[in-house]
Amino acid sequence: MKFIDEYRNPAIVKGLLKHIADVAQRLENPVTIMEICGSHTYAIGRFGIRKLLPDNIRLISGPGCPVCVTSTRDVDIALHLASLPNVIFATFGDMLRVPGTGGDSLQKKRAEGADVRVVSSADECIGIALSHSAKEIIMMGIGFETTAPTIAAVVSTCREKDIRNFSVFSVHKIVPPAIHALLADPLLKIDGFLCPGHVSTMIGADAYRMMPEAGRAAAITGFEPVDILEGVWMLLQQIESNKMDVAIQYSRGVRPEGNTRAMTLLHSVFETADAQWRGLGTIPASGLTLRDEFAAFDTMKKFSAPDIQTGDIPGCGCGDILRGIKLPHDCPLFRKVCTPINPIGPCMVSSEGTCSTYYKYY
């Protein structure tokens, strides 16, 4: 497998572990590193990386799973939209089982007769819209800067082709404002960040300047064991020398300037707006909403917003877990009541969710 197996090479993994152990031995204080990306959470669990690191290096997971950070209110709105008559509600599969207030989910709505369709690419909506011209197709736009350009591409194609029965319910979020919120959280003591590989493919390295400016180490990191360990090693070197920077470990996937073509498209269709994150609350300018020129494709403008009473899921600690201040084992429901088969909170639903990863690998 080109560009995969080479980055699982046991000799390089061993060598990197030795270098990490050497730096760790010289460090005066224990180090806490946060991975912000859900795919990192998953990869770190899958490859058993936490257990391989020295005791004074702690890896914690952050708010990097888009399904997990979606607020209960947005889930409730999705459930409302999916139940409307004459609507085909399209979503990425991870969203299907996320519970809203009262435990309903898109999967349950589908069982009750709602037309909920799982797509693996947003552009599948174009075909659905063309073949169901009498129906309204709503795509749940979820994900960070990696996914939002794909939705923007579909919106702009629909405008070009004059496809009018398609709209986006956008709960997209962008990463840098969430990092500002994490840096400002007094409960959170993080020394360095493993920055998300594929979000960075889009936004580039400069977007993380606030990390070194706040005295934190940063390394944009890929998803294979060699990548993650080299990322950790790069962070430890910055911390040891007290020379903070934004290093690019994942150079095969990230240019310093990012993917300007995709970002231009994203900004031509979307503008930033305040957004509610599970666990982090409302963060200014951290969400994406459709620009006025694309109002015809904005679900929230096409359909009246429902008056919904939302509430937290009783007993679920996802909010604190997404901020990195609690671990799944701290949640009394973990493993006992809440399991991947019967998830109570979103962090147990998605394979990138911290609770689901801990359930499988710890």
Place this chain on the structure above:
Amino acid sequence: MCIGFPGKIISIDQDNYAIIDISGTRREVCLDIIDEEATIGDYVITHAGYAIHKIDPATAREKLQCLQEIIENEIY
């Protein structure tokens, strides 16, 4: 939903869709938002049905060589 993989372009159609091979599995991906023009034989990173980055094999090779040297010579 965010797992991205590198794949090799096998063919490209007139609508700018490519068939890529990810270690034996074939997938169709759209090339509308990739950062650089990609052709048959190129490796691209894909995400949610779209190619988002063309991998420069030279950059990837250098990185591995560099790591190999660090490991073998214990330079740091």
